[in-house]
Amino acid sequence: MTVKSIPFGTVLPSSQLLNAYLDAFSNVSSFYALNPKDDQIWTRMMKLVDGRDSDLPRSALSSTLVDQNQRFGADEKTLAAASDIAAPNTYTVMTGQQVGLFTGPLYTIYKALTAVKVSQRLENSLHRRVVPVFWMASDDHD
Incomplete structure (x- = not known):
């Protein structure tokens, strides 16, 4: 079985903030206390x-x-x-x-x-x- 990861923003319309939170947390880390992927x-x-x-x-x-x-x-x-x-x-x-x-x-x-x-x-x-x-x-x- 092949498992692929699909960026959330390509599946559903979403904000730049949400996309950055999910895929480029360092760009929005100042807005959050903790990184859930850490x-x-x-x-x-x-x-x-x-x-x-x-x-x-x-x-x-x-x-x-x-x-x-x-x-x-x-x-x-x-x-x-x-x-x-x-x-x-x-x-x-x-x-x-x-x-x-x-x-x-x-x-x-x-x-x-x-x-x-x-x-x-x-x-x-x-x-x-x-x-x-x-x-x-x-x-x-x-």
């Missing part, structure tokens, strides 16, 4: 989280996710991941999507899969447990 950013973010870990309600989040996912009939891998969030050496990649008529299901699936892939990549590169968390923002109806 692998060192993840190490710095983990240190930031580690520095305030005692303030994070890990156990409450973990038990809530385990309870909810059990009610949804989730598999053992999902329940184990939700349980792992309670551990101080576990990190999360969190995202969600507002339920909407015009964003369509493909965008929602794309966001969820991106969280999974980013989590896997971070686990492999940083040798830490990283759990993807995705929620449907169904309580936001604007």
Whole structure:
């Protein structure tokens, strides 16, 4: 199988700022605190989280996710991941999507899969447990 990268700006109309952010970050770096393509950013973010870990309600989040996912009939891998969030050496990649008529299901699936892939990549590169968390923002109806 051949995998090709297609510049975002050639697929959809986009601004110069977005194109520079995606393809030439150094040109717009003064507008942003962190470069998301810099692998060192993840190490710095983990240190930031580690520095305030005692303030994070890990156990409450973990038990809530385990309870909810059990009610949804989730598999053992999902329940184990939700349980792992309670551990101080576990990190999360969190995202969600507002339920909407015009964003369509493909965008929602794309966001969820991106969280999974980013989590896997971070686990492999940083040798830490990283759990993807995705929620449907169904309580936001604007």
